[in-house]
Amino acid sequence: MNAVGSLILVIDAGTTSTRAMLFDREGALRALSQRPLQQHYPAPGLVEHDAREIWTAALACARQVVTQAGGADRIAAIGITNQRETVVAWDKASGDPLARAIVWQDRRTARDCEALRAAGHEPAIQAATGLVIDPYFSATKMHWLIENNAEVRAAAGAGRLALGTVESWLVHRLTGGSYVSDAANASRTSLLPLAGSDWDEGLCDLFGVPRAALPQVCDCFGAIGVARADLLGAPLPITGLAGDQQAATIGQGCLAPGETKATYGTGAFVLANMGGEPPRSAHRLLATVLCQAGGKRTYALEGAVFVAGSLLQWLRDGLGVIDAAPESEALARSVESNGGVVIVPALSGLGAPHWRAEARASITGLSFATSRAHVARAALEAMAMQTRDLAVAFARDGADWTTLRIDGGMSANDWMAQDLADVLDLTVERPRFVETTALGAAMLAATGAGLHASLDDAVREMRGAVETFTPAMTFEDREARIAQWASALETV
Numbered sequence: 001m002n003a004v005g006s007l008i009l010v011i012d013a014g015t016t017s018t019r020a021m022l023f024d025r026e027g028a029l030r031a032l033s034q035r036p037l038q039q040h041y042p043a044p045g046l047v048e049h050d051a052r053e054i055w056t057a058a059l060a061c062a063r064q065v066v067t068q069a070g071g072a073d074r075i076a077a078i079g080i081t082n083q084r085e086t087v088v089a090w091d092k093a094s095g096d097p098l099a100r101a102i103v104w105q106d107r108r109t110a111r112d113c114e115a116l117r118a119a120g121h122e123p124a125i126q127a128a129t130g131l132v133i134d135p136y137f138s139a140t141k142m143h144w145l146i147e148n149n150a151e152v153r154a155a156a157g158a159g160r161l162a163l164g165t166v167e168s169w170l171v172h173r174l175t176g177g178s179y180v181s182d183a184a185n186a187s188r189t190s191l192l193p194l195a196g197s198d199w200d201e202g203l204c205d206l207f208g209v210p211r212a213a214l215p216q217v218c219d220c221f222g223a224i225g226v227a228r229a230d231l232l233g234a235p236l237p238i239t240g241l242a243g244d245q246q247a248a249t250i251g252q253g254c255l256a257p258g259e260t261k262a263t264y265g266t267g268a269f270v271l272a273n274m275g276g277e278p279p280r281s282a283h284r285l286l287a288t289v290l291c292q293a294g295g296k297r298t299y300a301l302e303g304a305v306f307v308a309g310s311l312l313q314w315l316r317d318g319l320g321v322i323d324a325a326p327e328s329e330a331l332a333r334s335v336e337s338n339g340g341v342v343i344v345p346a347l348s349g350l351g352a353p354h355w356r357a358e359a360r361a362s363i364t365g366l367s368f369a370t371s372r373a374h375v376a377r378a379a380l381e382a383m384a385m386q387t388r389d390l391a392v393a394f395a396r397d398g399a400d401w402t403t404l405r406i407d408g409g410m411s412a413n414d415w416m417a418q419d420l421a422d423v424l425d426l427t428v429e430r431p432r433f434v435e436t437t438a439l440g441a442a443m444l445a446a447t448g449a450g451l452h453a454s455l456d457d458a459v460r461e462m463r464g465a466v467e468t469f470t471p472a473m474t475f476e477d478r479e480a481r482i483a484q485w486a487s488a489l490e491t492v
């Protein structure tokens with residue numbers, strides 16, 4: 001294959017950094033440029049980004065990798081992946097932001113959410129959108145901007161308001177006017193019904209979001225828009241769009257029902273492919289659009305654990321038990337068992353499937369024989385136990401995991417990867433190339449640009465080698481761990 005015009009430019013607009021990467025059609029990373037993104041914390045619980053900074057950083061990084069590649073004629077298409085749920089308000093006519101972007105972590109709408117819950121709206125919203133009522137999702141953030149920002153309100157009154165998530169903002173700037181949001185990102189707003197092709201008028205009214213300010217819902221790959229020629233040196237087609245967790249699920253090749261990925265970073269995000277019918281969770285997992293093409297959707301169930309790698313950070317910075325997170329691996333191997341020590345890492349409450357905001361962490365089973373190695377081992381073991389709780393909830397919702405594909409900074413820990421396989425009694429796969437989010441966006445864009453005939457082909461050609469961890473724990477040992485964890489959970 002001629003290299004000219006076959007590279008994929010991926011823009012990854014993350015929470016803490018903005019990056020541009022170049023991939024070839026076999027999935028190899030050819031270039032990378034990255035800029036940190038400033039975090040604004042105007043008050044406790046509030047988190048904001050400057051949307052203009054996201055755009056200028058994305059453009060600067062993209063220009064840098066395009067230059068490294070030898071010019072825009074080496075690029076076949078653009079794929080975009082992004083932090084999800086974060087809301088940008090801008091003027092459709094000028095393309096200028098009207099306020100700081102409200103970031104997914106921002107809790108300012110907690111009271112609005114409580115009011116909606118108290119009014120009994122949660123079951124209907126969950127049935128329609130697959131999401132619980134929480135400040136995390138975009139709709140209450142959009143309403144907050146209209147209520148509290150005079151410029152946003154004025155733009156809404158004048159019919160110039162655009163309210164979109166980050167991919168929508170970037171596409172608007174890149175194309176000089178297209179106003180779209182892919183179904184995977186749109187499914188995180190609380191305004192898109194899982195089974196409906198467009199925004200729901202009733203949900204827009206309920207959340208107080210003007211329908212006219214929302215973008216057009218589009219596919220995750222295909223002809224999405226064309227970047228202006230003056231920006232990168234040629235009119236480059238945008239052919240892939242997806243939120244970060246969905247992109248990572250695709251980058252991990254989870255295209256068949258039951259295929260599941262878990263990202264272990266600060267927290268852990270688990271998504272299981274659920275096939276073509278909207279899933280319903282009876283265990284407070286989230287149902288979400290995984291991918292849409294030709295108007296046809298694939299769905300996922302999603303569960304988040306609040307504390308994963310941050311437990312190791314706390315052992316390092318808060319307790320001084322370890323010097324660095326990777327040290328936990330050698331420490332865990334240096335002892336034969338946890339010595340009775342169990343950590344329930346509810347440092348900021350418990351997420352899915354427990355949803356106990358008031359729970360606080362515990363370390364149980366300490367004795368004079370306990371060493372820091374036991375504590376480090378218990379910390380790593382907590383990852384497998386939390387993941388198992390999710391696996392049980394997913395199974396009860398009809399999503400039996402067939403494999404678990406792991407990524408994220410913490411997945412580098414071989415001991416943890418093996419423990420996951422042992423406790424889940426499931427094969428665990430870890431790709432050699434762990435930038436699965438960007439790779440997933442590249443797969444979508446490559447397929448959308450016709451470099452691969454289907455997403456399945458893109459996955460086959462681009463995914464690369466994986467390492468495999470197979471279960472090796474005895475039934476008795478597994479049951480003992482599960483019982484030990486269950487009694488520790490009762491104490492938090």
Ligand code: ADP
Nearest residue numbers: 265266309310312313325326408409410412413
């Ligand atoms: P995020 O994307 O959330 O910023 P990363 O995917 O970069 O997070 O992962 C960083 C986290 O992984 C940190 O919390 C760190 O403690 C943890 N981590 C990194 N390497 C290891 C390791 N070898 N063993 C255990 N934890 C690790």
